[in-house]
Amino acid sequence: MTTVENPTVTHVALGGTRGGPDVPTLRRDRWWLQPLVTTTVLTAFVVYSTWAIFVNKDYYAGAALHRDLISPFYSPCITASCVPGTRGTAVVATWWHITPALLVMGGPLGFRLTCYYYRRAYYRGFWQSPPNCGVADGHRRYTGESRFPLILQNVHRYFFLIGLLFNTILTIDAVMAFRMPGGGGIGVSIGTLVLCVNAVLLWLYSLSCHAARHLCGGHVRSFSRHPVRYRLWKFLTPLNARHMQFAWASLVFVGLTDLYVRLVASGTITDLKLF
Numbered sequence: 047m048t049t050v051e052n053p054t055v056t057h058v059a060l061g062g063t064r065g066g067p068d069v070p071t072l073r074r075d076r077w078w079l080q081p082l083v084t085t086t087v088l089t090a091f092v093v094y095s096t097w098a099i100f101v102n103k104d105y106y107a108g109a110a111l112h113r114d115l116i117s118p119f120y121s122p123c124i125t126a127s128c129v130p131g132t133r134g135t136a137v138v139a140t141w142w143h144i145t146p147a148l149l150v151m152g153g154p155l156g157f158r159l160t161c162y163y164y165r166r167a168y169y170r171g172f173w174q175s176p177p178n179c180g181v182a183d184g185h186r187r188y189t190g191e192s193r194f195p196l197i198l199q200n201v202h203r204y205f206f207l208i209g210l211l212f213n214t215i216l217t218i219d220a221v222m223a224f225r226m227p228g229g230g231g232i233g234v235s236i237g238t239l240v241l242c243v244n245a246v247l248l249w250l251y252s253l254s255c256h257a258a259r260h261l262c263g264g265h266v267r268s269f270s271r272h273p274v275r276y277r278l279w280k281f282l283t284p285l286n287a288r289h290m291q292f293a294w295a296s297l298v299f300v301g302l303t304d305l306y307v308r309l310v311a312s313g314t315i316t317d318l319k320l321f
């Protein structure tokens with residue numbers, strides 16, 4: 047329970063003194079738990095995904111295993127070094143000679159890094175700015191996102207569009223995961239479900255984005271003159287209210303999807319066919 051006592055109002059201005067209390071904190075609850083969980087989960091994800099991107103193997107379970115499962119970190123696989131079966135595209139980056147994941151991760155990474163929710167989370171968790179409500183700021187001056195490099199956060203609306211492109215590609219991957227090549231025809235395995243859930247969570251994360259809601263409902267003087275945009279806005283608004291949950295669920299699950307494909311591709315586990 048929050049126990050803020052005697053709150054004071056501090057006017058915040060760019061370049062001025064930061065807001066917040068003069069004492070370390072006004073709170074008596076476990077306010078540190080939220081930033082601690084944030085930094086722990088984000089650090090774990092960054093460490094795991096960095097390893098997964100650079101290890102450059104076991105990212106595809108293909109015909110030899112009667113499956114068509116690709117890790118979301120390596121899709122679309124467009125370099126000449128991609129393992130056979132992964133490159134379902136005419137675009138081939140012949141000039142790229144290191145891990146193919148590094149070539150495609152910029153889009154999803156930029157989308158997450160500039161996300162309004164994650165910004166709040168990592169500003170609080172890593173930058174202590176401030177660590178939580180009613181807690182003293184870790185920095186003396188307030189600069190907002192008004193100058194380089196943080197002003198680049200404004201490109202989020204464009205990363206949103208790039209994110210939609212990746213969602214479409216990963217949805218195609220999920221549909222392809224119903225294939226059981228090598229005589230198996232069409233079927234459903236655990237891996238199929240994993241890729242499908244991953245795609246659904248990524249769509250929920252993208253559609254609940256603030257930029258998506260603004261795209262539908264922003265700059266409209268009268269909804270009655272824009273019934274289609276109004277319906278879209280009405281559809282997206284409840285999703286937007288759960289953006290934080292979708293952000294975490296999709297982040298954790300995309301890592302678990304890579305792990306699952308990796309375990310199947312390396313032969314550590316067998317992907318169980320359900321029907």
Ligand code: FES
Nearest residue numbers: 161162163255256
């Ligand atoms: S605000 Fe989080 S993805 Fe756009």
